[in-house]
Amino acid sequence: MRAISDQHRHLHAHHSPEAWDERYGDQAMWSGHPNEALVREVADMTPRTALDVGCGEGADAIWLALRGWRVDALDVSGKALDRAREAAEQAGVEVRWLHHGLEDLPDESAYDLVSVFYPALLRADGSVLDVLLDAVAEGGTLLVVHHAHVDRERAREHGFDPDDYVRHEDVLAALPPTDWAVEQAGERRRTAPEGPGAHHHTDLVLRAWRKVSA
Numbered sequence: 416m417r418a419i420s421d422q423h424r425h426l427h428a429h430h431s432p433e434a435w436d437e438r439y440g441d442q443a444m445w446s447g448h449p450n451e452a453l454v455r456e457v458a459d460m461t462p463r464t465a466l467d468v469g470c471g472e473g474a475d476a477i478w479l480a481l482r483g484w485r486v487d488a489l490d491v492s493g494k495a496l497d498r499a500r501e502a503a504e505q506a507g508v509e510v511r512w513l514h515h516g517l518e519d520l521p522d523e524s525a526y527d528l529v530s531v532f533y534p535a536l537l538r539a540d541g542s543v544l545d546v547l548l549d550a551v552a553e554g555g556t557l558l559v560v561h562h563a564h565v566d567r568e569r570a571r572e573h574g575f576d577p578d579d580y581v582r583h584e585d586v587l588a589a590l591p592p593t594d595w596a597v598e599q600a601g602e603r604r605r606t607a608p609e610g611p612g613a614h615h616h617t618d619l620v621l622r623a624w625r626k627v628s629a
């Protein structure tokens with residue numbers, strides 16, 4: 416028992432807001448460009464309300480806002496959000512930046528688009544997947560994108576075990592066909608941006624529409 420709780424403690428410490436702030440360091444971590452799959456999947460949608468979960472330095476949220484979406488964007492890292500805020504100011508758009516984890520999203524939240532790119536949501540935090548799905552309004556879209564073909568050994572060498580996190584298959588399994596229509600679930604090649612994610616060349620894209628109850 417003790418070994419398990421120590422392991423959990425370690426996991427949470429490794430993925431605490433402080434650990435993420437430390438990872439973000441003193442200079443921009445990501446490319447500053449919106450994720451390719453976001454641009455492709457969302458370009459034809461009518462802009463309404465959107466939530467970007469784990470928004471990092473804000474490039475996706477800013478791109479959405481520039482296209483007319485009313486965007487809330489959340490992240491546990493204050494450092495990432497400071498950069499996001501600055502980038503939004505430079506782009507001349509308004510985004511509501513929320514400094515907390517997905518697990519602390521208010522119950523009544525409902526968005527027409529909920530996007531999560533390369534999620535760092537711990538599976539051990541059981542209800543996080545429920546919070547994610549509940550955040551999508553009826554008639555709204557859930558877009559979750561992971562890296563495909565993750566090199567587990569390489570990831571573990573960097574202190575990160577992909578199986579500790581909500582995976583593509585976890586999200587897919589949580590979507591009952593009575594309530595959700597899965598519009599896309601599979602691999603898509605991507606043009607890798609510069610930065611720490613540059614070795615990932617394939618996305619695992621899940622796009623699902625939440626049915627409107629009768």
Ligand SMILES: C[S@@+](CC[C@H](N)C(=O)[O-])C[C@H]1O[C@@H](n2cnc3c(N)ncnc32)[C@H](O)[C@@H]1O
Nearest residue numbers: 435445469470471490491492516517532533535
């Ligand atoms: C791999 S990064 C992806 C950032 C961004 N979506 C992108 O595509 O560049 C994962 C992000 O999730 C954030 N994060 C970690 N735990 C979180 C949580 N519980 N809820 C929301 N975001 C979280 C991290 O701070 C980090 O910015």
